[in-house]
Amino acid sequence: MSVVIKPRLPVAARVLAGAALAVVLLYVIPFAIPGYLVSQFATVLVFAIAIVGINLVTGFGGAITLGHAAFVALGSYTTAILVVRYGWSPYATVPVAAALSWVAGWCLGFPALRLQGLYLALGTLVLSITVPPLLKRFEAFTGGVQGLNVGNPEAPAFLPIDDSQWIYFLCLAVAAVLYVVARRILSGPLRRALVAARDNQLVGAVMGVDRANLTTATFAMSSLYAGVAGSLYAMIVGFVSPDTFNVMMSLSLFVGAVVGGITSLNGAIVGAMFIQFVPIWASDIDVALGGLVFGCALIVTLVVIPAGIGGLGERAFIWLCRRLGWVERAEARRDNIAVTGSARNEPA
Amino acid sequence: MSLLGLRRMRAGYDARSVLHDIDLDVEAGQIQVVLGANGAGKTTLLRAISGTIARQGEILFDGRRIDQLSARKIVAAGIGHVPQGRGTFADLTVDENIRLGAYLRTATEARQDRERWLSFFPRLRERLPQQAGSLSGGEQQMLAITRALMLRPRLLLLDEPSLGLAPIITQGLFRTLAAIREETGMTMLIVEQSANLALEVADSGVVLESGQIVLRDSARNLAGNDEVRRIYLGYE
Amino acid sequence: MTLFASQIVDGLADGAIYASLALALVFSYRSTGIVNFAQGEMAMLSAYLVWQLMAWGLPLIPAALVSIAVSFVAGALLYASIVRPLSHASLLTVVSVLIGLYLALNSLAGFIWTYTIKPLPSLFPKGHFRLGWFNISAETAGIIIVVAVVLLLLYLLFETTKIGLAMRGAASTPDSAVLVGVSVPLMLLIGWGIAAALGALSGILVAPRVFLNPTMMFGVIIYAFAAATLGGFDSIVGAVVGGLLVGVVENLVGTYIPWIGPDLKIIVALVLIFGTLLIKPDGLFGRSKVVRL
Numbered sequence: 001m002s003v004v005i006k007p008r009l010p011v012a013a014r015v016l017a018g019a020a021l022a023v024v025l026l027y028v029i030p031f032a033i034p035g036y037l038v039s040q041f042a043t044v045l046v047f048a049i050a051i052v053g054i055n056l057v058t059g060f061g062g063a064i065t066l067g068h069a070a071f072v073a074l075g076s077y078t079t080a081i082l083v084v085r086y087g088w089s090p091y092a093t094v095p096v097a098a099a100l101s102w103v104a105g106w107c108l109g110f111p112a113l114r115l116q117g118l119y120l121a122l123g124t125l126v127l128s129i130t131v132p133p134l135l136k137r138f139e140a141f142t143g144g145v146q147g148l149n150v151g152n153p154e155a156p157a158f159l160p161i162d163d164s165q166w167i168y169f170l171c172l173a174v175a176a177v178l179y180v181v182a183r184r185i186l187s188g189p190l191r192r193a194l195v196a197a198r199d200n201q202l203v204g205a206v207m208g209v210d211r212a213n214l215t216t217a218t219f220a221m222s223s224l225y226a227g228v229a230g231s232l233y234a235m236i237v238g239f240v241s242p243d244t245f246n247v248m249m250s251l252s253l254f255v256g257a258v259v260g261g262i263t264s265l266n267g268a269i270v271g272a273m274f275i276q277f278v279p280i281w282a283s284d285i286d287v288a289l290g291g292l293v294f295g296c297a298l299i300v301t302l303v304v305i306p307a308g309i310g311g312l313g314e315r316a317f318i319w320l321c322r323r324l325g326w327v328e329r330a331e332a333r334r335d336n337i338a339v340t341g342s343a344r345n346e347p348a
Numbered sequence: 349m350s351l352l353g354l355r356r357m358r359a360g361y362d363a364r365s366v367l368h369d370i371d372l373d374v375e376a377g378q379i380q381v382v383l384g385a386n387g388a389g390k391t392t393l394l395r396a397i398s399g400t401i402a403r404q405g406e407i408l409f410d411g412r413r414i415d416q417l418s419a420r421k422i423v424a425a426g427i428g429h430v431p432q433g434r435g436t437f438a439d440l441t442v443d444e445n446i447r448l449g450a451y452l453r454t455a456t457e458a459r460q461d462r463e464r465w466l467s468f469f470p471r472l473r474e475r476l477p478q479q480a481g482s483l484s485g486g487e488q489q490m491l492a493i494t495r496a497l498m499l500r501p502r503l504l505l506l507d508e509p510s511l512g513l514a515p516i517i518t519q520g521l522f523r524t525l526a527a528i529r530e531e532t533g534m535t536m537l538i539v540e541q542s543a544n545l546a547l548e549v550a551d552s553g554v555v556l557e558s559g560q561i562v563l564r565d566s567a568r569n570l571a572g573n574d575e576v577r578r579i580y581l582g583y584e
Numbered sequence: 585m586t587l588f589a590s591q592i593v594d595g596l597a598d599g600a601i602y603a604s605l606a607l608a609l610v611f612s613y614r615s616t617g618i619v620n621f622a623q624g625e626m627a628m629l630s631a632y633l634v635w636q637l638m639a640w641g642l643p644l645i646p647a648a649l650v651s652i653a654v655s656f657v658a659g660a661l662l663y664a665s666i667v668r669p670l671s672h673a674s675l676l677t678v679v680s681v682l683i684g685l686y687l688a689l690n691s692l693a694g695f696i697w698t699y700t701i702k703p704l705p706s707l708f709p710k711g712h713f714r715l716g717w718f719n720i721s722a723e724t725a726g727i728i729i730v731v732a733v734v735l736l737l738l739y740l741l742f743e744t745t746k747i748g749l750a751m752r753g754a755a756s757t758p759d760s761a762v763l764v765g766v767s768v769p770l771m772l773l774i775g776w777g778i779a780a781a782l783g784a785l786s787g788i789l790v791a792p793r794v795f796l797n798p799t800m801m802f803g804v805i806i807y808a809f810a811a812a813t814l815g816g817f818d819s820i821v822g823a824v825v826g827g828l829l830v831g832v833v834e835n836l837v838g839t840y841i842p843w844i845g846p847d848l849k850i851i852v853a854l855v856l857i858f859g860t861l862l863i864k865p866d867g868l869f870g871r872s873k874v875v876r877l
Contacts, residue, residue, distance in 0.1 A: 064679050115861050117675045118619050122809055123861065125621075126854045129806060133848040251683060258680050288694030288798075295688025299666075302677050302684075400762065423765040435760040437753050439871065448753045451746065452765040495764065 007321030008328040025172060030165045039164040040276060042236050045171040046229045047272035051257045052182050052265055053225025058254075059263035060186060061218035062198030064117055067124030068253045070131045071101045071223040073245035075230025080148040080240040081141055090153050094174070094231045101227020102220050109219030128250040135242035147241030150234050171232050178225060182265055185221070194218065252279075255294050259301050260310045267310015274309075350408075351376040351535050352397070352503055357405035357415070359396035366392040367559045369405070374503070379529055379536045381546040381567065383580050384556035390539040391432050393556065394505045397537075398422055398429040409503070424452055428501030432508050432539075434492040438481030442472060445480050445491055449498030458498065465497045468524050486517040493521075497528070506538045510545065518542065522549045543580040547571040555580070586718045591835050597724040598807075599831020600731035605786040605801075605808035606815065606823040607738075608779040613817045614755045615775035616667055621682040623783050624805030625689035626662075628798060630655045630784030631791040632697055635704050644705055652784045659780025660773045667776065668769065693798040706792035727789055734785060735824060738778075742820075751775060803850060807834060810853035813860050816870020825868065830856060 009017070029041050050072055057063050075097040082088040082096060108127075115123060135142050142148065155166030185191075193214060234240050252275045260271025274297070279290035305312045321327055350373035360366040366389045374380045384390045396403040399419040407415040414422055423429075437445050446465075450458035466473045469490040475483060480491060489509055496504060506525075510518040526549040528534060540546035547553060553570045555563040563576070570576050605627060612620045620626075630651050637647035666685070670678050708726030712719040742748035754761040754771035761768050786808075787801060794800050811830045815822025830853070838849045860867055 058676065062676075064676055066679075066683065111858065111862050115865070118679070119813070119857075119861050119865070121679050122619060122813070123854075123857055126806055126809065126850075126857055130848070130851045130854045133850065137843070137848065251687060254680075254683065255687070262676065286695060287699065288691040291687045291691030292695060295684045295686070295691065298684030298687065299681050302680050306677065398763065400759075419762045420765050420767055423763060429763045431760065431763060435757060435763070437756045437760060439756050440749075440752060444749055444752075447746075448749055448761075448766070449764050451750055455746075499764065 006328055007318050007326060009321070009326050013326070030161070030168050035162070035164060038168050039236055040280075042164070042168040042171045043233070044269070044272045044276045045168075045175045046232045046236065047253065047256060047275055048268045049175050049178055049232070050226045050229035050253050051260060051268040051271050052178060053222035053229070054253060054257040055262060055265055055268060056182060056185070056225070057215075057218050057222035058257060059261075060191065060194045060198065061215050061222070062117075062194075063215055063219065064121040065124040065219075065222075066121050066254055067126075067128030067247075067250050068222075068226045069245045069247070069249035070124075070128045071105060071226035072230035072233065072249065072253075073131050073135065073242075074101045074104055074223075075227030076234040076240045076245070077135065077142060077148075077230075078227070079231040079234040080143075080150045083150050084143075084148045085141065090150065090235050091170075094228060097227045097231035098224050101230070102224040104227075105220035105223025106216060109216040109223070125247065125250070128245075129247050132242040132246050135245070142242070143240075145242065147239060150238050150240060152238040153235050167232075167236055171236070174228060174232060178228065179265065182225075186265070252294070255298050259297055259308055261308025261312070261314075264308055264310030264314060266314065267308050270309045270313075350374055351410060352537070353406075353408040354397070355406035355408070357396060357403055357407060359392055359401055359403035361392075361401065365559070367396065367403075370559075370561060372554065372561065374535060374537050375551075376502075376535050377529070377533045378551040379525070379538065379549055381543070381550040381553040382537065382539045382556055383543045383546075383553055383570070383576070384539075384541075385579070386541070388556040389559040390541075390556055391507055392559075394429060394431075394507050394537070394539055398427055398505060400429075423499065426499075426502040427505065428496035428499045428503070429505045430489075430492045430496045430507060430509065432511065434485075434488045436480040436483075436488050436491050436495070438479070440480055441476065442478055442480055442483070442491055443476040445495050446472075446476075446498055449495035452499060457500075461498055461500060465494045468528060469494055485512050486514075486521070489513065489521060490524075493525075502535060504534055504536045506536060508539055508541060510540060510542050515542075515545070518545050522546065525549060541580075543576070544571070587839070589718050590720070591839050592832055593718075593720055593724055595832035595835035596828055597727045597831070598835060599811075599828035600728050601786050601789050601804065601827075602807045602811045602830050603824045603827025604731055604734065604782050604789070605804055606811035606827045607820065608783040608786070609808055609812045610815075610817060610820055610823040611775050611779035611782065612667075613812070614820075615751075615772040616663075616671070618667060618678055618682070619809075619812075619817070620779070621679070622685040622689055623779065624801035624808070625686050625693075626655065626658065626780055627783035627787030627790075627804075628801040629689060629693055629787075630780075631704060631787035631796055631800070632693055634788055634791070635697075635702055635796055638705075644707065648707065648788050651788065652781050655784035656777040656781040659783075660777035662780070663773050663776035668772070690798050697796075697798075699798060701795040701797045704788075704791040704796050707788070723792075730785075730789070734782070738820070747771075747774075806850055806853045807831070810856040812867075813857045814867055816867025818871060819867065819869035822867050822869030 030038055050068055054065065054068055057065055078097040078100050079090060079093040082093040083090050136145050152163050153167060153170075155161050155163050159166070161169070256271030256275040257268070258271075259274050260269070261267030278293055282289035282293050301308060307315070352372075352374040354370050354372040357370045358365060358367055370393065382390050382393060392401065395401045397407060399414070399417055399422040403415060405415065406413065409425060409427065412425070414425060417425065437448065440448065446462055447458065450461065471487055472490055472494060475487060480488065483491060493506070493509070509521055513521070522545050525536065529536060538546055538550065547567045547570055550567040552564070552566050554561045555570070555576065563570070563573070565573065605623065608623050608627075609619060612618055612623070633651040633654060634644070634647045637650055638644060642650070666681060670681060706723055707730070708723045710722065712721050742752055750761065750766045751771045751774060753764070754766055754768045755775065758768045761771070786804065790800060790804055807830050808827070811826035812823050813826070814829060815824070815826030833856070834849055834852045837844055837852050838846060844851065
């Protein structure tokens with residue numbers, strides 16, 4: 001029987017770390033930094049949700065998608081149309097956006113995931129390119145080129161916070177729920193099945209994994225994440241227009257996922273901050289700089305730290321725990337297959 | 349002096365070593381056969397000689413060290429390798445396969461040699477414009493050999509030429525190889541699992557077991573050796 | 585009828601451009617199994633290089649030739665510096681690096697030459713001439729002729745020369761190519777060089793029609809993807825036929841289905857790509873591969 005050494009923090013360290021995280025998320029970001037940054041951090045959370053979706057489908061499902069902006073657009077426009085055309089409350093549109101993008105992901109994933117890796121990347125890329133012109137077509141619904149004015153949801157009167165703090169907390173709550181859900185998905189036998197199907201289709205098949213079905217389900221789940229992200233995005237910006245959801249958004253999300261660490265859920269937030277703040281800072285210097293930094297970051301990350309910043313952080317954490325003796329010995333269970341490192345979807 | 353000499357040669361894949369301290373001499377003009385079970389290291393031996401895998405120790409070809417040379421340089425030095433599974437260019441035509449065999453030689457030399465080798469394999473002449481992938485197993489083997497011959501090698505390495513062929517075809521193939529040796533004096537090192545046909549045309553042979561040479565003798569003696577007969581020739 | 589015929593001819597001219605870029609994709613794919621997502625951006629930089637050389641005083645044709653030659657070298661360098669070291673990397677790594685390259689090159693053009701559009705003169709004279717019963721512009725005819733000549737040269741290279749044969753052998757069965765003395769890396773290097781040169785040609789043909797700008801190849805590369813997919817990513821003939829088909833279909837759809845219009849024409853590419861991959865994944869001319877698990 002093999003034994004694995006798992007990091008285990010002492011109770012005091014856990015409480016301390018939890019408290020520090022809570023202070024940053026619940027106090028520092030919403031209350032202690034300038035107001036305009038608060039809604040930017042809300043956007044970071046939204047990107048992080050979409051990136052977790054990419055982690056699921058690309059990192060663990062092994063299917064490279066370059067078109068997630070299409071599902072973000074679907075979520076955004078679901079919210080916008082329901083609010084503007086049908087007078088719904090914006091909050092009520094979130095589950096609808098989630099459901100619709102899940103269905104769309106399933107319908108599209110079904111044919112798309114039968115394609116081999118490279119073709120899927122190509123197909124999703126082209127899909128994401130057709131979204132803005134398509135959105136401009138159905139003007140009665142989508143508002144055409146002008147887009148739709150959703151408006152920002154207002155903070156309830158009984159709470160002593162302003163609108164941007166309110167939307168931040170809303171995004172934080174949704175992101176927290178979706179993060180936990182992703183953790184659950186990736187902690188059980190499903191992770192084993194996914195990894196088996198990703199790394200070696202033959203082994204997966206022998207283990208009884210129906211790869212096509214499994215990956216379609218993962219694709220649908222990841223679309224749901226993108227759709228929810230889109231719905232929240234519409235509320236933050238207060239406005240949707242077709243050209244927001246261009247191929248650059250798709251590629252940005254992909255960059256965020258890789259830079260953060262394609263198999264690192266914790267890295268998603270790092271990746272999201274990267275794609276939110278780098279273009280803002282870079283454009284102060286030169287309009288073209290953002291893309292240049294994105295491109296170089298993608299290449300450098302893959303060459304220097306293939307596991308991404310998140311993956312690097314997780315390793316550093318494990319190393320630190322070992323040094324400090326904060327470890328526990330546990331019986332190795334078969335579903336603890338190591339999946340850190342680079343995502344492979346080809347047999348060696 | 350032998351044409352090919354291996355001195356304490358070791359080889360393997362990545363960390364896994366397959367061959368241990370092989371000493372082997374192949375005399376010029378001889379056909380030597382390497383016998384051995386699956387996994388004994390026969391294919392590895394040929395790959396090590398032709399430089400397609402990493403190897404250590406000394407490999408002398410015509411008195412010259414070739415163990416530091418790249419696979420391409422070794423080809424240029426005059427060692428032709430017919431790999432296991434034939435390795436023809438499946439989507440090129442038979443004619444193009446043969447032309448590509450003469451890649452390192454001039455067009456005039458190639459034209460002369462082509463006629464000469466095709467006279468040994470008349471079946472190929474009828475197949476010249478066909479795609480190599482559409483040939484039968486025996487024809488593909490002939491093509492692979494012809495392609496290697498186009499280089500006009502001084503040493504021809506053949507990796508299980510009989511693999512997947514009917515015995516009658518194999519027999520014809522070995523007779524042709526013997527005829528080529530008769531006419532040109534070409535040296536050959538043949539790896540074989542079905543030993544009886546190979547021993548018929550060979551001058552000498554070695555038996556490889558778990559990456560080491562355990563027996564070396566003349567082909568006649570090997571064919572008469574009880575243990576060899578039992579293990580490799582299928583006689584009880 | 586005349587409109588229809590001229591749409592077809594215009595479509596063929598567009599298609600010839602798509603074909604040359606699709607051929608570039610096919611060359612890199614055949615030699616290394618990689619779809620070069622950055623091929624269009626490399627072509628865009630080649631077109632900018634022509635503009636820059638002309639700004640420095642070189643006439644158009646020599647500038648174009650120099651740019652094509654420089655692109656050949658750049659493609660070879662790309663192979664040697666990035667693609668070859670990645671030959672054992674996972675698909676995700678390769679795709680990510682090429683997407684990174686795409687983003688970086690796109691911005692690099694904006695960084696050097698800004699985002700304001702620049703005119704690039706056409707290689708061909710203005711004006712039309714009558715061909716049978718309809719007019720054809722000199723540019724349309726010129727594009728078709730130039731691409732046809734390039735195709736002929738490529739055909740001669742691959743079918744009649746030793747090095748062409750060696751390149752085909754290296755792409756088909758690299759292990760055996762080594763055994764006949766072919767330097768496989770050199771052949772792949774040349775393959776990537778030719779791909780970049782073909783891309784440069786497409787960029788130089790496109791630029792006068794749309795003005796030079798960093799996003800000018802964006803639509804073209806998508807149609808080239810569609811063309812290569814339709815024809816089969818490993819088929820040279822397929823890339824040409826696919827390119828011409830895509831060009832004609834795209835023009836006809838844009839003209840005869842007003843709802844689609846110029847901006848949504850790109851949906852033709854989407855439909856063709858998904859349609860091909862679902863119905864005949866290897867494309868019209870591609871060989872089906874046995875997948876080794």
